[in-house]
Amino acid sequence: MNGESVPVASHMATAATVTLPSRLWQHSLAAAKIERDPVQEQTLPLLDQVVSLLMRPVHRTVWRGVAVWRGLLESQPTMRGVYLHGDVGRGKSYLMQLVFDAVPIQEKRRVHFHPFMEELHQRLHQAEPPANVDLMLFIASQLAAEARLLCFDEFYITTIADGVLLGRLLESLFLCGVTVCATSNWAPDELFQGGYNRGSVLPFIALIKKRILICELTQGKDWRRQAAVRSGCTLLDPAPLFARLSQSSARPSTLLLRQTSVPVLGCAEGIFWFDFVALCSSMLGRADYIFLCKQAKALIISGLPRLTCDDADTAMRFVVLVDLLYEQRIPLRVYSAIPLEEVCHSGEIAFAWRRAVSRVHELCRTGAIPLE
Known part of the structure; x- marks a missing residue:
């Protein structure tokens, strides 16, 4: 790896100093803000794991001509987020918000799929990467500077173009050290099911399954x-x-x-x-x-x-x-x-x-x- 490394003190927190999602969930339950849902409760250890990984010490460095996040003490974790899927009204967005609230860093964003895709197209149109720097890696580096944690609400694929574009972006985000959380009504294998030329998005689906923890919220109450x-x-x-x-x-x-x-x-x-x-x-x-x-x-x-x-x-x-x-x-x-x-x-x-x-x-x- 080449380039200057800049340690960031605000990213030196540990899980011991963070209110993990499981604790936030318990607090809401005790305050009668939510009702007990056994399926939601089973997901909490995975959410805690995502937050704990995010709390590892990191620094900014240059890689392939762009700034990226890298761990100070060890290699990058294999898993880079969580994908919550299940039927409507099962509390997926609420659980993702627990992750978002638990992470005490400024570089985090929660976005809805539609406006984010609009933003991505604008970035692609306006980007001017240096020579020999991959366009999507350049954009991912920009996003990484704004958010080490990127949360997608209501993630799905409606066109093959979006699927291919998201696949390239997701791979680049992982290379830049970004953690991705997403909610969806569809399991990864159900994304763009029946769509024209679906084979083009299968590498994207495989990447999700390889790098993100998959968590299904099975049938239950529509809250x-x-x-x-x-x-x-x-x-x-x-x-x-x-x-x-x-x-x-x-x-x-x-x-x-x-x-x-x-x-x-x-x-x-x-x-x-x-x-x-x-x-x-x-x-x-x-x-x-x-x-x-x-x-x-x-x-x-x-x-x-x-x-x-x-x-x-x-x-x-x-x-x-x-x-x-x-x-x-x-x-x-x-x-x-x-x-x-x-x-x-x-x-x-x-x-x-x-x-x-x-x-x-x-x-x-x-x-x-x-x-x-």
Whole structure:
């Protein structure tokens, strides 16, 4: 290894000085913030292991022309994180947050898959690596400087391009000494299952299984659904709620989302009321919904129809939007004459739809958002 080594005192902590995830979980249990879940409890030793590995002394050094993290006392650990997967509402995001909270370092980030992919594409476009330095390794080094711990919420692959890109990035992050934690509704072997030319992403899946601890949260209670007020998600007339939140009557107009004009049923004071078809059936993408989330204080969506297998793209847009709203805790109300679980219950998108519905139920929970 060549280059200057710069010890970083803030990374000299040991597990003995850290409140491990298992202790944080026990504290929440004792304070009645959570209920005992035996499956969650079984994952805690793995989470403690990840945090303990992160607390080993490290320093910054130069390798292959980029700055990386390296251990002061020993070689790099083989395992570089944890991958939590299981059904919707099983507490995966909560468990990952325990890891995030337990690590007493500044260089850590928790990101949602959609905005992170947008960020990655921007970095690829703007990067100017030195001669003879690999582009992805250069970007991974930039990310490593910002975060020794990188937590992905709701990790999945929707396109082969994303799969190949993430595979290259993950390998480079490991080389730069980054620990990766992720939550997903899919086991690694289920990622992009049935996708076109899936063989191209199999090396990525193999890398996950080789370098990250895999932890399945088996069937149990959907904790989001347990706490939800379902009636708040299936009412028929959103006009009174819009009027109360915005202090004005709803007036149809159009909203420009980047380069696309979208009909809006009401828009005032950061409160947006959309028809489902207008918002999710038009040719909008992740970047458009990110743009919307930056403007919105609260969203109301009405008029959900029953979807079929032919409406997979429409359903997926709703899933993407809900993920973004949930990540940023933007208040949401969904109004439908059909129970949300029945809007889309078949086809390849059904599983992702169930996850989105679980998140909608949580956002409809009493006290969770200021819409009541």
